[in-house]
Amino acid sequence: MNIRRVTNEERLSTAFPLQAYAFEASPKRPEQAEDFRRVLPYAAANRTLVVTEGDETVAVASAIPMRQNLRGVVLPMAGVAGVTTHPLARRHGHVRALLHQLLDEMRDEGHPVSALYPFRASFYERFGYVGLPRARTVTLSPAGLAPLLRADLPGELTWERTGTGYAAHRAFTERCLAERHGFAILPETRAVWLRDEDDRWLVTARRDGATVGVLTYRIDDHDGELVGGPLLAADPYARALLLQFLARHVDQVARVSLQVAADELPELWLTDLDVHVEARIAGPGSPAPMARLLSLDALAGLPAGPARVRVELTGDRWLAGTHLLDGATGHLELVEDVSSAAAPTATLTAAGLSALAYGVLDPAEVDVRGLGRVPADAAAELRRLFPRRLPYLHAEF
Template sequence: MKIRRLANEERPSTSWRLQEYAFERSPMPPEQAAKLREYLPYHEGNVTLVVQDGAETLAAVSMIPMRQNVRGTVHTMAGVSGVVSHPLARRQGHIRTLLTQLLGELRDEGYAVSALYPFRPSFYGRFGYAALPHPRTVSFSPADLGGWLRADLPGELRWQRIRDGYDTHRGFTERLLASRHGFSLLPDYRDVQRREDDKRWIVSARHDGEVVGAVTYTIDGHGGTLHADDLLTVSPLGRALLLQFFARHVDQVARISTVVAPDETPELWSTDLATHTESRLSFPSSVAPMARLLSLDALHGLSTAPGRVRVDIVDDPFVAGSYLLDGADGRLEVTRGSGSGSAATSASPPTATLTAAGISALAYGVLDPDELPLRGFGTVPREAAAELRALFPRAVPYLFSDF
């Protein structure tokens, strides 16, 4: 058996055969399988490792080179996907071997963080990934938005097919990447597939010449549902303009359904708006994302409150070690080993022992330090918890891209 990195043109006959079996209707109709090569341009920059026994591919793991905002800083992000194994080669350790090698190679190439959608969260928790909140889906009747039809709102709407409005949507998501914690973006070569497929409408809200909201969507038929993707806005006005657009469909569709960020509150969008909001998880088909740090360099320079603590990270091949985290100057300084940091004092800082999942959960803002021991993510004395809480206040990450 050998592990090797695939060339792009090899995918249809190797890793994609396993992905078809794992994630698609199987067996795939011959005419659909014959068209797979048409999708190769959308995977040209992906990294795929496979385990092979002779000519037989036993397992594969892929990575999409992405970018993600972590507490205001945009990092290179390894979006792990296409984790598959041959049905006769499962539970033999191939995925563990491939994932460990892939993450190690990517860490060495400068990738600071990684995210994925797990088939089983507990499996990836052993690889240092921490769970992130799942975006929610909200549905409502457009008739309940009647008040917005009477509102005199500044700004304007632009309605286009996605092939014509793609640049607007891509530019707006780039803006959100720079400002929204947890937000991630696919590379251009992958994201452009939406423009080429041209299977969606896009409506964008503008004010003073600037895009303040955008959403892509489809309609499944007269009297049916308008299915909107992520409702993206940077202001209440942007959201109001999009809701007003939805309201204009009152005589066309019975329901509006849209995806919203985990910290959104649809019940407050309008008076007399009856909403159904849910975040439904099931395994392995509908799962919340997970993320982890591949290097503590991802924390260096973050804007933070004063705090000083030492963390000993254990049981991880990528970030294990002792680190001093010092936020005395309003920017987090990370020093590995016995360094004293920029605000050295004679007193030793409190020390916490964390797993990779524990430090990742703090970095992404999804757990309080007091929760970490309860979840088996480390040992955090009270004094260390106070310092970690100052350095990593709770935050709600919004992992936008579905990869």
């Protein structure tokens, strides 16, 4: 098996055609292939590996150098994307070999965490990934937001195209990255797609000169639907200001749909609000994201409760050995010499440890799911080390 990294220009004849077959309508007309060159600059920062047989590309996988907040610490993250195989070369182990090498390289270059959107979650769980919450889609009538039209809210709004408002939008996502657990953003080379396409409206909430909320959207037709991208707000006042803006479309659109984080409770936004909230998970077209630790370096220094536990890591290419996790100082310390350490022991897979670090599973759930063996005494310590938290990945890639 020949695996090699391709240059950005080489993507046009290797990675892009195979990825287009897997993730887009096909076959493409010859003139549609020109779209490949148009998107080429946005892939410049990616690391793309291909498997070749002779002159033919039979498998491809890419990693996007991103950043993610893990319990308040922003870390370099490998966003895995565009993983696909030629239809005549599937189930030959190509993807496994590609992912091993791709994650080896990203880990060695300092990316201690990774995330992806899977075609099948169980496949990537074997690579140590664990599921994260999927963003919710909220659908409602703008008429239901009418009470907000009478509210005197602090702040003001600006309304423009994404092409002109991109810089403020990007700056606010940087703020969210610093403040929200699980939040991830694309590199600037990829994120500028929003600016260059300029095909959405952007409404921005500001207070005292600072951006406190953003929402991108498009309207599909008169009496149709206002389709909003992620609603990002620093606080309830900022969220209400953005919803007040949507209420002004009552005589223009029949429906409003928005993406919100899993910790949002739209049914409590207003009294008597008729709202539908959905998080549909269905592969391969509607997956929930997954994430994993690639290095224990990701844990060092994280906020932690006062507890100590020994973990034996098993069955993984990147996380192995026995380590003492100590949160006595309020920040997690990793001790490799555990020979004399008195602490309860848990045996964890990479997915099990990742589930605890990202806060998506209780230690007992890790045990039930078969992602480790967690005795009751170790579970109590792990709960104090890794309190449950709800991550919000945000980025789609």
